[in-house]
Amino acid sequence: MRRYDPAEIEPRWVERWEREGLYRASEDPDDPRPRFYALDMFPYPSGDLHMGHAEAFSGGDTVARFAWMRGYNVLHPIGWDAFGLPAENAAIKRGTHPKEWTYTNIEQQAGSFRRMGMSFDWTRRLHTSDPEYYRWTQWLFLKLFERGLAYRKLAPANWCPKDATVLANEQVINGVCERCGTAVVRKDLTQWFFKITDYAQRLLDDMDELIDWPERVVTMQRNWIGRSEGAQVAFEIAETGDRVDVFTTRPDTLWGVTFFVFAVEHPLVPRLAGAGGTSAEAQALIDRLAATPLTNREQAESREGVHLGVHAVNPVNGERVPVFVAPYVLMEYGTGAVMGVPAHDQRDFEFARARGLEVRVVVRPPGEERDAAAMTEAYDHEGVMVNSGPFDGVRSPESIGEVIGWLEEQGKGKAAVTYRLRDWLISRQRYWGAPIPIVHCPEHGEVAVPEEELPVLLPDDVDFRPGGESPLARHEGFVNATCPTCGKRARRDTDTMDTFVDSSWYFFRYCSPGDPDRAFDPEGVARWMPVSQYTGGVEHAILHLLYSRFFTKVLYDMGLVGFTEPFPRLMNQGQVIYGGASMSKSKGNVVEPMPLVERWGADTMRLTMLFAGPFEDDIDWKLIAPDPERRPGVNAWLGRVHAAVFEAAGRDAPEPLELRRLTHRTIRGVTEDLERFRFNVAISKLQVLSNEIRAVLDQGGGAREAATALVLMLAPLAPFAAEELWREALGNPESVHRAAWPAFDPGLAAVERVTMVVQVDGKVRDRLEVDASSTDEACRELALVSEKARRAIDGREVARVIVRAPRLVNIVTAG
Structure with missing residues (x-):
């Protein structure tokens, strides 16, 4: 008998499996086996594999191998999400090129994956930074552009001065850049967007097809899309005659409006401030907020604001109410203007109290008088409408539908739906990404690069150090172009695409990775998709998963795929932490997996x-491997x-x-x-x-x-x-x-089953169905892996385990 020696055994089988082509998915149309597409969220090549990779891919690989053994023809591919800002920053720091840094890391990770014994079909390997891949990323951009789903506009953005690029709201943590820690400011830039808002309702409706997703992920996506039903109501500025629409989920409180507020970015603010003689005060507020990240605005103090010196006319009662500009109103939500109802909205209440504005109760608890002067907080619960004209005495919120009907009859408003979801900002002012395939012509404006000229190649000889504009803008050979329409001189777009664009379709490419003529073979996609099981981190619950769902729906509308949801089943792994904290080099608590693999x-x-x-729970490495x-x-x-x-x-x-x-x-x-x-x-x-x-x-x-x-x-x-x-x-x-x-x-x-009680320090924490013949050791092991018991132990040392098989296990902790 040979001694168990993984250092000798494992490399030998790695070589043997590759030689035998053991994990290649079959494309034989006569193969009778059912197909199983096991997909792992592909890694970013930031260095060698880390503990998060070791956990996630161990779970995903187990799923794939289990499917192989159950008779499936398994597709288990691998690739790399290879573009992005981290590679560019690392290259700048090290004095190398992002391409060199990226591909060196890819090879290192590939070697580590092989050493880990992952059952990947290596013949389908892809890198999003390869021209053969981003050619089709650009092609997909053009398809969205043709359909009116890609457009360019001036918009405020989170700007990192150090990285010299736009950041999504999710990349700003407590007002600083998540990558480099620099304070983020707001900057107005002309940028490219994908019109994901056109698909907001479908993204909600199709959640019924997500048959096996973690409930928290579904909830996070629902909240991010944020559907709200209510009314659109037209106010008028008394001094200028401008009509301003507002959206409200509580039209039953319209009679309680005592002021009106614009977001600082609203285009009417400068003109209204001029009409009201408050231009200097309003501009000072606007300038100061320009140095504030958009994310911080969502937590802005409600009491801050400037009176514009004009008035809005309430359409339901003709009252003139003062108009303000304030940072707590966001241009990104609704119409960028809100009606202030201080008696029934807490932010409005605080704003009104700070400025001595009227607080008017229009919904009160049944059978209870409500003195506005004595209120210490807004009342936002159900009740009976009062001081509300024709609706006095009507119960609220049941009255909302009646009020909307009345507004429509009176021509003062209409039923409306709005979403929290904003269009997807895809422009990045950095080098290491897929160039946007658009030429800007003085005569014809934005012109698509002809498909036969794709890919628009990313030049290698670029000064990619941050400089306030895209590095590509400093490369004359890249910028100078001819208009495909008229043949005259033009300029290439110098932004690159958000790397989430690359990762929103990679799973389609795996189905036919070598196809030179198409982004993917629709027949291959029809054979393998939707994905049978998707595995990855919950940190991608919103962005990657939402964008992938959006792309799939667009491709469905184009007739290229026959389904609307790419991943009906999703499995999330927990995070690997150390001593209760995330692993990071700055904390000095990083544990690398590959040295442990070698040993x-x-x-x-x-x-x-x-x-x-449990796979979805965090793993504290200090607790499971302290020595x-x-x-x-x-x-x-x-x-x-x-x-x-x-x-x-x-x-x-x-x-x-x-x-x-x-x-x-x-x-x-x-x-x-x-x-x-x-x-x-x-x-x-x-x-x-x-x-x-x-x-x-x-x-x-x-x-x-x-x-x-x-x-x-x-x-x-x-x-x-x-x-x-x-x-x-x-x-x-x-x-x-x-x-x-x-x-x-x-x-x-077959065996009799009994209920085993699991106690922690004498308190019942779980009940498990076990075999009546379960041994002491079996009961002990089942109790120790019980999720509820582990939660109750909460990291404390287990001093002893008392077993009375098969009915009782008591886990006694130290201290």
Whole structure:
């Protein structure tokens, strides 16, 4: 028997698997197997693999391998999200070129993935920074441009002075750039947008097709899209006659309007300030806010603002109310103007109290008088309308529909729907990205680059240091062009695209990555998509996932795909932290996975990640591996499995009935666990089975059937160890990863079930259904991996575990 030595075993199988082409998806139309598209969110090449990669890809790879063994033809591709600001900043810091830095990191990560034993189909590898890829990113831009979904406008943006580029709101954290920590300012720029708002309602409606997404991700997307129903109401500026529409979800409070507020960016503000004699005061506010990130505006103090010296006429009662400009109103939401109803909106209430404005109650609690002068906060609950003309005594909010109908009859407003979602800003004033394929002609304006001239290549000889404009604008060879329409001199657009554009369609390209004539083969997409299982971090809940859904709907409308949702099933992994905090070089708490892989083996790293807890929960590396010099427990377990399987394979002896029963119960249980991504529970069951195999062997019994099943079930989780045992110990000529997943005999697997109570320090924390024949060790392991029990333990040291199988387990913590 060979000693368990992952340093010798694992590299040998990496080379063998590649030579055998083990993980290539079949495109044979006569292949009878059902298809399974296992997709991992592709990595950004910022260096070698980190702990987050090790966790996420261990889970995704387990899903793919499990599908292979269950008879699927599996597509499990890999690529790199290779464009982006981090590469450019790193290149500037190191005095190298972004391309060199990026591709060096890609090769390093590719080598690490191979060492980790990932079951990727390497023939489908792609990089978004390859011209062969971004040619089609540019083509997709032109398709959106043709359909009126890509447009250019002057708009305020978050600007990082150090990186000299626009940042999305999500890239501004507490007023500073998430990448470099520089204070972000506001800057007005002419930029490109994708009109995702045209798809807002469809993005909401089609959530019914997301049949297996984490509920929190669905909720985050719903909130980000933010549908609001209400009324659009027309006010008029008394001094100028300008009509100003506002959107309100509470038209039942129109009779309580006592002031009117514009966002500082609203185009009417300068003219109205001029009419009211307040230009200097208004401009001072505008100038000061120019140095404030857009994100900070959402938390602006409600009391700040400037009276413009003009009045708005309330259409429901003809009252003239003062008009202000204030930072708490955002141009991005609604119409950029709001009616102030201080009695029933908290921000309006604080603004009114600070300025001595009237607070008028128009909705009061049933049967209760409400003194406006005595109010300390706004009343925004249901009640009865008062001081509201024809609607006095009508219950609210049931009255909202009646009020909207009345507004429509009177010609004063209409029913309306608005969304929090804004159009997608895709312009970036940096070098390392896909150039926007537009030429600006003095005569013909924005002209699309002809498709046959794609890709618009990114030149290598560019001074990409930040300089307040796109580095491409300083490259004469790139900028100077001819208009495709008239042939006269023109200028290329010098912005590059947001890298989320690249990642919004890569999963289509995997279906036919070498196609030289199309972004993707529609027939290939029809064969493989929608994706069977998507795996990645919850940090992409809004941007990447929302943009990918948008792109898919556009492609559906173009007739290129036959579905509207690319990922019906989504699995999120937790974050790997250290000592309760995110890993970062500045904190000095970074643990690199590859040195641990080289020392203890890739299977050990994978099992450690998957056994640490529920896949969607965070993993605190300090708690699960506090001593880097100590042999990991799963490594020692693999050593025991290795020895037991070799021994069982060489012994010709009867197998006890109870071991056979446990084997079949384990097959049933592990199958269910892997279907539900309960990797930690599956591993626990395999440990129980391996311990029973050891006990039978020590008593002189046989265990080959159990050992064979154990190796098959271990294969998706620890592929190297399983392959070594399958071929070398059990003598099989073909790979375990092409073997059939074991089936269980219902008769042997049948067992009485009882409820086991799990306590932590004497308090009931969970109840689990377990086999009546469960051993002390099995009950102990199940209790320790219970999510509710782990939450109650909250990182404390477990002093002892009291087991009264199969009914009770009490976990006692130290202190």
